[in-house]
Structure formats: C-alpha cells, structure tokens
Amino acid sequence: MTRKFVEEAIQNARLEGFDPKPEHLCEWEKYIQGHQSLDETVKKLQTI
Known part of the structure; x- marks a missing residue:
C-alpha cells in the first residue's frame, strides 16, 4: 500500500513538472x- 501511494505521488509530481x-x-x-x-x-x- 505504501509503495503504491509513494509511486502515485511521484507520478503526480512529475506531471506538475518536478523531476x-x-x-x-x-x-x-x-x-x-x-x-x-x-x-x-x-x-x-x-x-536535497
């Protein structure tokens, strides 16, 4: 569950332009x- 949540958050951040x-x-x-x-x-x- 945690991995799925984090992966989705990272994908959303990438969609918003964060690399x-x-x-x-x-x-x-x-x-x-x-x-x-x-x-x-x-x-x-x-x-970071």
Missing part, C-alpha cells in the same frame, strides 16, 4: 522499506 533526483527516490525507498518515518523522510527531502 525527482535519485536522492529523492532513495529517501522514499527508505520510507517504503520501513527504515525511516515519514517525518524523517520529509526532513531529509527538504535538504
């Missing part, structure tokens, strides 16, 4: 795998 870097996708993968919380993920994404 995620590999670092963005790596952080989302850590969240999907349960290695970090959503709050941790958001904080890390804001620094």
Whole structure:
C-alpha cells in the first residue's frame, strides 16, 4: 500500500513538472522499506 501511494505521488509530481533526483527516490525507498518515518523522510527531502 505504501509503495503504491509513494509511486502515485511521484507520478503526480512529475506531471506538475518536478523531476525527482535519485536522492529523492532513495529517501522514499527508505520510507517504503520501513527504515525511516515519514517525518524523517520529509526532513531529509527538504535538504536535497
């Protein structure tokens, strides 16, 4: 479920013109795998 949600969010962001870097996708993968919380993920994404 989480993976599907994240994949859809990334697709929507791309439609709006955002081109995620590999670092963005790596952080989302850590969240999907349960290695970090959503709050941790958001904080890390804001620094990229």
